[in-house]
Amino acid sequence: MPVSPAYRPDPQYMALGAEFADPVGVPAFPQSVIRFRNDRCAAAVCLETLTDEEWRAAFARFEPLPGNQPERLAMRYHGHQFGVYNPDLGDGRGFLFAQVREAGTNRLLDLGTKGSGRTPWSRTADGRLTLKGGVREVLATEMLEALGVPTSKSFSLVETGEELMRPDEPSPTRSAVLTRLSWSHIRFGTFQRHAYLDRPDLITALIDHVVALYYPDLLPVEGEARAPALLAAVAARTARLLARWMAAGFVHGVLNTDNMNINGESFDYGPYRFLPRNSPGFVAAYFDEAGRYAFGRQPDAVFWNLKQLAGTFRKVSPDEPLVEALNGFVTLYEDELRLAILGRLGLAPRDHDADFALVNAAFAALAEGGEALRWEPFFFDWFGGLASEGRALAGPRAALYGQPAFLDFRGKLAGYQADRPERLAHPYFQASEPEELLYDEIEAIWGAIAGHADDWGPFQAKVARIAGAREAYDLRGDLSGQA
Numbered sequence: 001m002p003v004s005p006a007y008r009p010d011p012q013y014m015a016l017g018a019e020f021a022d023p024v025g026v027p028a029f030p031q032s033v034i035r036f037r038n039d040r041c042a043a044a045v046c047l048e049t050l051t052d053e054e055w056r057a058a059f060a061r062f063e064p065l066p067g068n069q070p071e072r073l074a075m076r077y078h079g080h081q082f083g084v085y086n087p088d089l090g091d092g093r094g095f096l097f098a099q100v101r102e103a104g105t106n107r108l109l110d111l112g113t114k115g116s117g118r119t120p121w122s123r124t125a126d127g128r129l130t131l132k133g134g135v136r137e138v139l140a141t142e143m144l145e146a147l148g149v150p151t152s153k154s155f156s157l158v159e160t161g162e163e164l165m166r167p168d169e170p171s172p173t174r175s176a177v178l179t180r181l182s183w184s185h186i187r188f189g190t191f192q193r194h195a196y197l198d199r200p201d202l203i204t205a206l207i208d209h210v211v212a213l214y215y216p217d218l219l220p221v222e223g224e225a226r227a228p229a230l231l232a233a234v235a236a237r238t239a240r241l242l243a244r245w246m247a248a249g250f251v252h253g254v255l256n257t258d259n260m261n262i263n264g265e266s267f268d269y270g271p272y273r274f275l276p277r278n279s280p281g282f283v284a285a286y287f288d289e290a291g292r293y294a295f296g297r298q299p300d301a302v303f304w305n306l307k308q309l310a311g312t313f314r315k316v317s318p319d320e321p322l323v324e325a326l327n328g329f330v331t332l333y334e335d336e337l338r339l340a341i342l343g344r345l346g347l348a349p350r351d352h353d354a355d356f357a358l359v360n361a362a363f364a365a366l367a368e369g370g371e372a373l374r375w376e377p378f379f380f381d382w383f384g385g386l387a388s389e390g391r392a393l394a395g396p397r398a399a400l401y402g403q404p405a406f407l408d409f410r411g412k413l414a415g416y417q418a419d420r421p422e423r424l425a426h427p428y429f430q431a432s433e434p435e436e437l438l439y440d441e442i443e444a445i446w447g448a449i450a451g452h453a454d455d456w457g458p459f460q461a462k463v464a465r466i467a468g469a470r471e472a473y474d475l476r477g478d479l480s481g482q483a
C-alpha cells in the first residue's frame with residue numbers, strides 16, 4: 001500500500017507482550033461504503049494520500065499499514081462499571097490497528113477500531129457497531145473538538161452491510177466499523193487488570209511504557225517515586241479534560257474506569273448528551289437511573305476513578321505520595337475550570353480572584369436563565385465579553401440579559417479584554433444562533449439516513465457547519481491536548 005514519504009509508523013504497544021493484548025482477525029464484511037473520511041486528521045498522520053480503495057483496504061479490511069503492527073491487537077483491561085468491578089472486560093468489539101507519529105508534534109497516536117468484530121473479550125456480544133452509533137460518535141468528536149475538549153478523532157466510518165439486532169433500538173439496523181485516532185488507548189482499567197492479577201512487575205512495565213512514550217519529562221524520576229509522579233501528571237491532564245467537559249455542557253454518560261485514558265483525552269461515545277440548559281442532574285444514559293454520571297456529578301465520578309488508578313499503584317508505591325498526588329486534584333480542577341470558562345467566553349485571564357468571580361457569575365446567570373436559556377447560546381452571545389454586548393442585546397435572548405443575575409455577570413465583564421478579538425469578525429458570529437448538538441437534531445439526522453431516501457445530506461451539512469464553528473473559535477492550540 002503506497003503511503004506518503006512523511007508517514008512515520010511506530011508500533012510500540014506490541015512490545016509490552018502477550019499479557020497486554022491478544023491478536024485477532026477481522027470479519028469479511030459484506031460491503032464497505034465509506035461514509036466519513038477525515039482527511040484533515042489523515043493529513044496529521046500523513047495518510048491523506050490514500051485512494052478510496054486503499055482507504056477501504058486499511059479501514060474496512062484492516063490490512064496492515066506499511067511498517068506497522070503485523071497483527072491487530074485486542075487490548076486487555078478491567079474496570080469499574082457504575083462502581084462495580086468487572087474482571088471480564090477487554091476490547092470486545094475493537095482492536096489496536098496501528099500506531100503512528102503525528103506530523104509536527106511527534107506525538108504517538110493510535111488508530112483503533114470500534115465494531116470490527118468478535119474478540120476473546122466479546123463475551124455474548126456480536127462485536128459489531130450500529131451505523132447510528134458510528135454517526136453519533138462522529139458528531140460527538142467533531143463538536144467536542146470545536147469546543148476545545150481534548151478528544152479522540154473519528155478517523156473513518158465505513159458502512160459494512162450487516163443487519164444487527166439491538167434490544168434498545170429498532171432492529172434489524174445497519175452496521176458500521178469506526179476507526180478512531182487517539183492519543184493512546186491505555187486506560188485506567190489497563191492498570192487495574194494487572195493489579196487484580198497481582199502482577200506488580202506488569203504494572204511497573206506499563207508505568208515505564210507510559211512515561212517513556214507520553215510523559216517523557218518524568219523519565220528522570222525513578223524507583224518508587226515514578227508511580228506517584230505519573231499519577232499526579234495523569235490527574236493534571238484529567239482535570240483539564242473534566243473542566244473542558246463542564247464548560248462545554250457535555251455529559252459523557254458512562255464514566256467507567258475503562259472509559260478513561262492516561263492522557264486525559266475523551267473517547268468512546270455511547271449515550272452522551274450535550275446540555276440543552278443548565279441542569280446539574282441531567283443524565284445522558286437512560287440506564288443511569290441513580291444519576292451516578294449526571295452532569296453535576298462528573299467531577300465526583302472522575303475523582304473516584306482517579307482513586308481507583310491510585311489503588312493500582314499501591315502495588316509499586318507507598319501510600320503517602322499517592323495520597324499527596326491525589327490531594328492536588330481539586331485545586332487543579334478548579335483552576336482548569338476557570339480557564340475553560342474564560343476560553344468559552346473568549347476572554348483573556350486577569351487574576352485568580354477576579355476570574356473566579358466572573359466564572360461564578362456566569363454559572364449564576366445560566367441558572368437564572370432557567371428553561372428560557374440554552375447552554376451553548378449563552379457562551380455564543382457573550383463570546384468576546386463586552387465586545388459582543390451589542391450583538392447579545394440585539395439578539396433573540398436580549399430580554400433575558402436584563403435580569404439581575406445577568407446584570408451582575410455583565411458588570412464583571414467590564415475588566416476583561418477579548419482574547420484574539422479578530423475572531424469576532426468571523427461569519428460564524430454574525431449569525432443569531434450557534435451550532436449545537438442536541439438530542440433531537442441527532443435523531444433527525446439519523447432519521448434522514450435511516451429513511452427510504454438514505455439521505456446523508458443533513459449529516460454532511462452538520463459536519464461542515466461544526467467545522468465552521470471550529471474555525472471561528474480557532475482553538476487549535478488547545479485541541480491536541482498539549483496546551
